[in-house]
Amino acid sequence: MAQLQDIILAEPRGFCAGVDRAIEIVERALAKFGAPIYVRHEIVHNTYVVNDLKSKGAIFIEDLDDVPPRATLVFSAHGVSKAVQNEAAQRGFQVFDATCPxxxxxxxxxxxxxxxxxxxxxxxxxxxxxxxxxxxxxxxxxxxxxxxxxxxxxxxxxxxxxxxxxxxxxxxxxxxxxxxxxxxxFPQVREPKQQDICYATQNRQDAVKVLSAQVDVVIVVGSPTSSNSNRLREVSLKLGTPAHMVDSADELRPEWFEGRARVGLTAGASAPEILVRQVIDRIKSFGAISVRSMDGLTETVKFPLPKGLKLGDAGTH
Missing domain, CATH: 3.40.1010.20 (4-hydroxy-3-methylbut-2-enyl diphosphate reductase, catalytic domain)
Incomplete structure (x- = not known):
């Protein structure tokens, strides 16, 4: 029976530019205005990230009724409706919009x-x-x-x-x-000039297609609410390679690796690299020896921060 040997890391994996920006917006707002900062909906769909920001003073809410007057409010990376934007403006909150560009x-x-x-x-x-x-x-x-x-x-x-x-x-x-x-x-339907599916989603799915052909099982690091992480698991399964999604290293099961020599590892666009490192350590405890990254794209996309949060911006609470 094959012994667990290799962990192969997908490239690219993990945080995308929109997620990086959204988390930085909350962290800078906390640094500049002090806790609490209110965030409508989970800033990104990852349990670790949300709990980390909670520990620093972010309060996550779904309903603007839960935000006190004149508070600082951040919209999540997923975007909000016009009704939510209008209500926030009427209530006079200081709003920073972390919607992915x-x-x-x-x-x-x-x-x-x-x-x-x-x-x-x-x-x-x-x-x-x-x-x-x-x-x-x-x-x-x-x-x-x-x-x-x-x-x-x-x-x-x-x-x-x-x-x-x-x-x-x-x-x-x-x-x-x-x-x-x-x-x-509807033959005359108008399509977007560039497809709406984002570069990071496309790149991570493409990487899993290449990865799944080289391994016996794929592990996706991502939270159950994360759409793009769920899609990565599905891509592998469709190609015939068993795949499991975990929110943290504790969720890994030794039986997933029995008789499988090579493990592919990727992470959704909202999953931080620290979780990937913890998953690697746990898979090593099951017997894996080597870790290597596959060849893949290097992403260089960066999105600017909103006005009022850039370093050097003047502002008062």
């Missing part, structure tokens, strides 16, 4: 095309905060589809001006399949 790009596209008379089909997962934020950019006229079957049920008021947008953290392959069904039913 790639999600903001989708919101801007929706606003622009809406002014030109378009309705929208959105490919995404119902109930995900990013989807709620994008759909909440308009009062009506955005139709959500989660799978190919949903496309047949869409009933837009008109189909001459119809555009498609997607959640940024979908499976690239699944989204392409749903888009194909949308185009078959």
């Amino acid at each position: 790639l999600v903001t790009k989708v919101h801007i596209e929706v606003a622009k095309l809406h002014r030109e008379g378009y309705e929208f089909i959105m490919i995404g997962h119902k109930g995900h905060p990013e989807v709620e934020g994008t759909m909440g950019q308009l009062d009506s006229g955005i139709h959500l589809v989660e799978d190919v079957a949903d496309v047949a049920r869409v009933n837009p008021a008109q189909s001459e001006k119809l555009a498609v947008v997607t959640q940024t953290t979908l499976s690239v392959d699944d989204a392409a399949e749903i888009l194909k069904a949308v185009k078959a039913r």
Whole structure:
């Protein structure tokens, strides 16, 4: 029976530029204005990150009623609806928007095309905060589809001006399949100039496709609420390589590695590298000897911070 030998690390993995920026916004707000800082929804979908920020003085809320007057409020990386933005403005909170700029790009596209008379089909997962934020950019006229079957049920008021947008953290392959069904039913549908699925989601899925062919089992570090982490596990499973997702090293099971010589390890875009290191240590305790990184892309994307949080910005509480 094969003995556990090698851990192969996916490249790229872990934090993307949008997640880096969102966490830095909360940390800088805490440093500048002091605790507590209120954050609407989990800043990113990772338990470790959220608990770390809680320990530093961040308070995570879902309802703006839970934020005291004149408090500092941060919107999560997933984006928020117009209604939430308007309510925060009316209540006079000091707001820092940590929405990922790639999600903001989708919101801007929706606003622009809406002014030109378009309705929208959105490919995404119902109930995900990013989807709620994008759909909440308009009062009506955005139709959500989660799978190919949903496309047949869409009933837009008109189909001459119809555009498609997607959640940024979908499976690239699944989204392409749903888009194909949308185009078959609405041949004149307008597609985004560049696909909405973000570079980091695409890169991590591409890396898992390469990784899964080289290993006997894939471990994905990510929280259950993380859409992009769940998609990484699915990519491996679709290619026939067993895959498990863990929120922390404690969740690893020795039986997953029995008779498997090579383990592939990746992390979702909201999972910090410290968790990857802890998972490596635990897999080593099961008998793995070597750790190496596969060849892959180096990401260099950086997003600027909002005004008022950059170093040297003047500001008072």
